[in-house]
Structures are given as structure tokens and as C-alpha cells.
Amino acid sequence: xxxxxxxxxxxxxxxxxxxxxxxxxxxxxxxxxxxxxxxxxxxxxxxxxxxxxxxxxxxxxxxxxxxxxxxxxxxxxxxxxxxxxxxxxxxxxxxxxxxxxxxxxxxxxxxxx
Amino acid sequence: xxxxxxxxxxxxxxxxxxxxxxxxxxxxxxxxxxxxxxxxxxxxxxxxxxxxxxxxxxxxxxxxxxxxxxxxxxxxxxxxxxxxxxxxxxxxxxxxxxxxxxxxxxxxxxxxxxx
Numbered sequence: 001x002x003x004x005x006x007x008x009x010x011x012x013x014x015x016x017x018x019x020x021x022x023x024x025x026x027x028x029x030x031x032x033x034x035x036x037x038x039x040x041x042x043x044x045x046x047x048x049x050x051x052x053x054x055x056x057x058x059x060x061x062x063x064x065x066x067x068x069x070x071x072x073x074x075x076x077x078x079x080x081x082x083x084x085x086x087x088x089x090x091x092x093x094x095x096x097x098x099x100x101x102x103x104x105x106x107x108x109x110x111x112x113x
Numbered sequence: 114x115x116x117x118x119x120x121x122x123x124x125x126x127x128x129x130x131x132x133x134x135x136x137x138x139x140x141x142x143x144x145x146x147x148x149x150x151x152x153x154x155x156x157x158x159x160x161x162x163x164x165x166x167x168x169x170x171x172x173x174x175x176x177x178x179x180x181x182x183x184x185x186x187x188x189x190x191x192x193x194x195x196x197x198x199x200x201x202x203x204x205x206x207x208x209x210x211x212x213x214x215x216x217x218x219x220x221x222x223x224x225x226x227x228x
Contacts, residue, residue, distance in 0.1 A: 004156070006156075031213040031214075032213070033213065033215065033216075035216075035218075041220075042202070042218045042219065042220045042221060043157065043202060043204075043216075043218040044218070045215040045216065045217065048212075048213030048214070048215050049213060050211075050212055050213040055212040055213040055214075056212070056213065056215055058215075089154075091156050091157070093216075095213075099208060099213065099214060100145055100162065100164075100206075100208060101147065101159055101162055102147075102159075102216055103159060104149075104156035104157045104158070104159075105156050106155055106156045107154070107155065107156045109154070
């Protein structure tokens, strides 16, 4: 069964450093998303992406964040200068042509020290 | 942003009995609703969904009910099994053709199925 994959599973970084989180969505999907979950809180939407451009972004997704689909298979989230409060689980998701159901990857646990 | 709420943070049910998880929403524009199951340190796993044009959808042991007038949906699991123990998230979306539609999640309900 096709699945969304994410790398790395864990990342520890120093405050102010750049991180890139990588995702491989399900191959025939067209819509891509990043969400995050801070420990003990609900899953929050960050950004959605379709047709090589951002569809929508949340207030969390400020100028420090960017997304890219560089090669038709990977979907990346870059945080340019990490802050302590960026520590969270980051989930990538994708959905197909009807875009009703989003399928999630296993997540990347990011810890900013 | 409290557009989707799950008012019960936890629920304990005996094996074999019915589990009922509830979810309320405030945005009447939502037209698609989903339930996800989540284990610690894993991604949400899709369970079942329902379109706003329906009031019930069933898949094996899982049934989702939608009451649009009350802006309420529920997930029924019967019979409950120990492997069902996890956190269950309700999510809602407004499907926009031609653009990616985000999910708005509730805060989750931790279900524990006891022997």
C-alpha cells in the first residue's frame, strides 16, 4: 500500500540554524501539506501546496518557513533560522485528485536547543 | 481557533463494548469530516470519513454519524478491541476545487480499551 515517507525521523539542532525536513508523498497525489504538533497540543496546519505553488498558509508559516517540490517526488519544508518554539513533530500529508482524504507520514521530531 | 472541538480528553471502555467519541464544530461551511487514529510518535492514520451530504458512513467496526443541524459528529467503534487504544482526532475541511484544502483538527480523545 502506498504511503507517505518522511526523513529524518528525528532532528536536533541549535537555535538559529537552518533545517530541511523532507517528505515523499504518495506518487500520484496532487495536493501536499505540512502540519505540526507541539507536545500535548493538537495538530496544526502550516501550509498547503498545489500546482507548484502555495495554496494557503497559516499564521505560523512566517518568512522563516518555505516549501519546495524540487524534483516532482520530494516535498520539503525549510526553516531558515530555528527558534526554541519550533520544537514539535512535523507531519507531511498528501491527497489525491479528489483531495478529500489526506494521508500522513510518520513525522519528523524536531528539537531546537 | 476552536472551530473543531473534542470535549472529552479521555475515554475508557471495556473490551467488546461500544466506544463513542464525539466532536463538535462551529464552521457550518465545513463539508467533509474525517477521523484519524494516532499512536505516540507516529503520524495520524486515516480511519473513516463522511461528506456533509450524508448522515452516516460505516466501515467494518467503525461508523461515523453526522448531525449537521447540531454541528456534531461521532465515531462509534463496536466491538472495541485493546488494539483500538490510541488518540482519536476529528478533523474537518472545506473542499475547494483547484486548490489544496487544509484540515482543521480537534484536540483529540485518548481511548483506552480495557480487558
